[in-house]
Amino acid sequence: MSLESQVKIFKWISIFEGVSFLVLLLIAMPLKYIWEAPEMVRIVGMAHGLLFVAYIFGALLLFRPLQWKVKTLLIVCLSSVLPLGPFYVEKKYL
Secondary structure (H helix, E strand, O other), X not given: OOHHHHHHHHHHHHHHHHHHHHHHHHHHHHHHHOOOOOHHHHHHHHHHHHHHHHHHHHHHHHOOOOOXXXXXXXXXXXXXXXXXXXXXXXXHOO
16 A cells, blocks of 8 residues: 555544544533433444544554654644544644
8 A cells, every 4th residue: 555545544534533532522422411311422432432543553554654753653642632633633744
Protein backbone atom coordinates (compact mmCIF):
# COMPACT_ATOMS: atom_id res chain seq x y z
CA MET A 1 0.00 0.00 0.00
CA SER A 2 1.38 3.40 -0.92
CA LEU A 3 2.14 6.06 1.68
CA GLU A 4 -0.43 8.35 0.09
CA SER A 5 -3.21 5.80 0.56
CA GLN A 6 -2.08 5.08 4.14
CA VAL A 7 -2.28 8.79 4.97
CA LYS A 8 -5.69 9.02 3.31
CA ILE A 9 -7.00 6.11 5.39
CA PHE A 10 -5.56 7.66 8.55
CA LYS A 11 -7.24 10.97 7.72
CA TRP A 12 -10.61 9.22 7.48
CA ILE A 13 -9.98 7.34 10.73
CA SER A 14 -9.02 10.65 12.34
CA ILE A 15 -12.23 12.31 11.18
CA PHE A 16 -14.44 9.40 12.26
CA GLU A 17 -12.67 9.17 15.63
CA GLY A 18 -13.18 12.88 16.25
CA VAL A 19 -16.84 12.77 15.24
CA SER A 20 -17.50 9.67 17.36
CA PHE A 21 -15.93 11.40 20.38
CA LEU A 22 -18.11 14.48 19.88
CA VAL A 23 -21.24 12.35 19.45
CA LEU A 24 -20.33 10.46 22.61
CA LEU A 25 -19.77 13.63 24.62
CA LEU A 26 -22.53 15.83 23.23
CA ILE A 27 -25.34 13.37 22.48
CA ALA A 28 -24.85 9.96 24.08
CA MET A 29 -23.67 11.11 27.53
CA PRO A 30 -26.51 13.63 27.99
CA LEU A 31 -28.98 10.95 26.91
CA LYS A 32 -27.57 8.62 29.55
CA TYR A 33 -27.30 11.03 32.46
CA ILE A 34 -30.12 13.48 31.83
CA TRP A 35 -32.78 11.32 30.19
CA GLU A 36 -31.63 7.95 31.61
CA ALA A 37 -31.22 6.30 28.20
CA PRO A 38 -27.84 4.49 28.32
CA GLU A 39 -28.25 2.48 25.09
CA MET A 40 -26.54 5.05 22.88
CA VAL A 41 -23.45 5.18 25.11
CA ARG A 42 -22.90 1.46 24.60
CA ILE A 43 -23.19 1.71 20.83
CA VAL A 44 -21.29 4.95 20.28
CA GLY A 45 -18.80 4.08 23.03
CA MET A 46 -17.89 0.81 21.34
CA ALA A 47 -17.50 2.49 17.95
CA HIS A 48 -15.40 5.26 19.48
CA GLY A 49 -13.23 2.71 21.30
CA LEU A 50 -12.50 0.82 18.10
CA LEU A 51 -11.77 4.03 16.22
CA PHE A 52 -9.50 5.21 19.03
CA VAL A 53 -7.46 2.02 18.82
CA ALA A 54 -7.32 2.30 15.01
CA TYR A 55 -6.21 5.95 15.34
CA ILE A 56 -3.34 5.14 17.71
CA PHE A 57 -2.32 2.13 15.62
CA GLY A 58 -2.40 4.26 12.45
CA ALA A 59 -0.28 6.96 14.11
CA LEU A 60 2.30 4.37 15.10
CA LEU A 61 2.34 2.95 11.57
CA LEU A 62 2.86 6.40 10.02
CA PHE A 63 5.54 7.48 12.51
CA ARG A 64 8.53 6.36 10.43
CA PRO A 65 7.20 6.79 6.88
CA LEU A 66 6.22 10.42 7.59
CA GLN A 67 9.49 10.98 9.47
CA TRP A 68 7.75 12.39 12.51
CA LYS A 69 9.80 13.26 15.54
CA VAL A 70 8.87 11.52 18.78
CA LYS A 71 7.38 14.83 19.96
CA THR A 72 5.08 14.90 16.92
CA LEU A 73 3.98 11.32 17.56
CA LEU A 74 3.19 12.20 21.17
CA ILE A 75 1.19 15.25 20.08
CA VAL A 76 -0.74 13.14 17.57
CA CYS A 77 -1.48 10.45 20.15
CA LEU A 78 -2.38 12.87 22.95
CA SER A 79 -4.66 14.77 20.58
CA SER A 80 -6.84 11.69 20.39
CA VAL A 81 -8.07 12.30 23.93
CA LEU A 82 -9.12 15.90 23.24
CA PRO A 83 -12.58 16.47 21.73
CA LEU A 84 -11.30 18.40 18.68
CA GLY A 85 -7.77 17.00 18.72
CA PRO A 86 -8.03 14.64 15.74
CA PHE A 87 -9.24 17.49 13.53
CA TYR A 88 -6.21 19.55 14.57
CA VAL A 89 -3.87 16.67 13.73
CA GLU A 90 -5.54 16.09 10.38
CA LYS A 91 -5.03 19.73 9.39
CA LYS A 92 -1.58 20.32 10.86
CA TYR A 93 0.34 17.05 10.45
CA LEU A 94 -1.24 15.23 7.51
